Ligand code: SF4
């Protein structure tokens with residue numbers, strides 16, 4: 107796969123289709139890839155990598171990249187393609203300046219699941235041969251699969267100019283299972299659960315900054331003039347509110363790409379907040395998947411006579 | 426040298442906690458470790474290090490500085506510092522312990538930061554030698570010996586015993602109050618030798634930073650490499666918040682109409698409003714913000730501090746940066762420039 111991507115990148119550069127390539131760059135180890143822009147064959151041959159650790163979603167970078175003039179080619183996995191299309195729908199990316207190469211994805215791995223002291227990793231079919239400071243071992247890719255990939259919603263690349271590999275389908279998944287478990291809790295238990303999880307937050311903002319749905323030029327929480335700048339919260343509850351507000355802000359636009367949970371240094375399961383919102387939208391307004399197409403109207407910004415009434419809160423057992 | 430059986434660890438912690446608040450690294454229930462107040466039931470993690478460094482105990486993320494109470498035309502200044510209680514922190518790794526030397530240079534030089542100073546005076550640091558470093562560790566680059574950490578007391582642990590050596594007066598005082606058996610240092614020496622063999626194999630431990638020590642400030646600053654290095658940085662500040670040596674803070678006022686609470690909180694050079702001034706910001710894009718973090722650690726800090734770098738090689742930024750950009754990659758890329 108990696109070779110096919112590299113060849114494609116070189117071809118697109120050399121035949122003048124684009125002048126830049128957005129992909130992933132090699133690191134010190136096998137797993138620490140960095141999103142990067144390549145402009146020459148030499149750079150691509152030397153540093154371009156596509157492997158089971160190419161998890162970083164490149165779509166958000168295209169907001170800035172598509173405005174720089176010239177044309178850029180980006181390698182987009184299925185889940186990234188939903189983010190990309192959602193950003194198009196929000197008029198955030200300039201489509202004409204991007205050439206999308208859709209890439210088949212068989213699931214990405216989480217380096218943290220490989221154990222400690224990992225020096226290098228070799229892909230060997232369904233396995234990873236892991237060389238560590240403390241000896242060599244074989245780990246099945248399935249065992250190292252990132253959590254978000256274990257409940258992948260779709261292998262379909264919803265927008266592309268060219269495809270590498272096979273087009274996929276929406277998949278059977280259990281991504282709302284954990285949400286249902288939380289819904290079954292008493293309000294007190296649920297409150298405790300979230301207070302506990304969010305108590306670890308160090309407010310580094312990685313979740314917000316990586317999120318393709320959080321694309322404001324300046325976040326209200328960074329703006330000294332907004333009156334709600336939030337470098338330090340008055341108490342831990344205010345800190346928790348940041349996450350709830352963020353979840354509301356991205357409701358109907360969150361594609362469930364899973365980047366927020368991937369980047370959180372404190373392993374806070376932020377995706378559960380967003381999935382709760384998605385599940386509620388599905389139940390209250392009918393199935394809706396952000397980023398799946400360019401035409402469907404987002405339920406929260408579109409009025410229909412069938413929309414549920416505020417009393418739905420009471421009907422569902424709320425106050 | 427003293428020792429105590431691992432099976433007695435809980436008794437040891439209880440004895441320390443009976444005298445002072447004790448923090449130990451314990452599992453956080455989400456796959457990582459954090460410094461936790463010891464009480465019955467809290468056990469030592471087997472993780473190498475905590476996500477948040479031991480810095481937090483001396484320089485917390487948020488703290489009150491002072492209150493101003495306004496009545497008519499009268500303003501009262503009200504002290505509202507956190508109660509400065511004495512504490513012991515156990516299980517600090519060599520890298521984090523070395524970070525205190527760096528923080529001391531900042532906070533204890535004139536004008537002395539009395540908030541930090543009080544915590545340093547009140548805290549007893551018990552370090553724990555590493556025996557199973559991670560691939561991201563590179564403390565050796567900074568002359569830190571993971572097998573022989575500093576601190577008021579140094580500990581080593583093997584399957585059977587915890588070995589204990591007091592290094593300072595504070596350490597000796599605490600030791601005298603505890604029930605520990607005497608022993609020779611042979612087990613410790615054996616473990617140190619084994620650890621040092623592993624440390625030699627650490628891929629990043631051979632990084633040579635000597636190129637940065639000379640007066641190459643402008644060469645580094647003006648390097649064209651910064652544009653590429655910073656291009657995918659999210660500006661999230663994760664690297665600065667998990668870093669044991671990052672020391673920047675912001676002072677802000679919370680005004681409720683009758684009272685102003687002045688507090689400080691960690692800040693990050695990666696943020697757009699960092700060191701905002703009346704005329705705006707002097708680091709308008711992420712490139713300049715990103716450059717600041719690494720210039721500070723690799724060039725400015727050593728230039729002002731007898732060549733000591735503002736990094737202890739703990740590897741946290743390598744593990745936690747969402748895009749895997751970090752001080753090692755930056756240093757390696759810039760080194761080529763300096764040749
Ligand atoms: S990434 Fe995690 S720790 Fe950072 S602000 Fe988000 S939830 Fe908090």
Ligand code: SF4
Nearest residue numbers: 317360362363364366
């Ligand atoms: S909230 Fe999380 S899952 Fe949703 S779009 Fe943002 S990063 Fe992706």
Ligand code: SF4
Nearest residue numbers: 668736737739740742
């Ligand atoms: S810069 Fe990175 S490796 Fe160095 S002390 Fe900070 S977190 Fe640790």
Ligand code: SF4
Nearest residue numbers: 519520555558562564
């Ligand atoms: S950097 Fe050194 S001292 Fe710190 S945890 Fe790793 S081996 Fe131990």
Ligand code: SF4
Nearest residue numbers: 658659661662664746
């Ligand atoms: S270097 Fe990494 S951790 Fe630091 S601000 Fe940039 S993206 Fe965030």
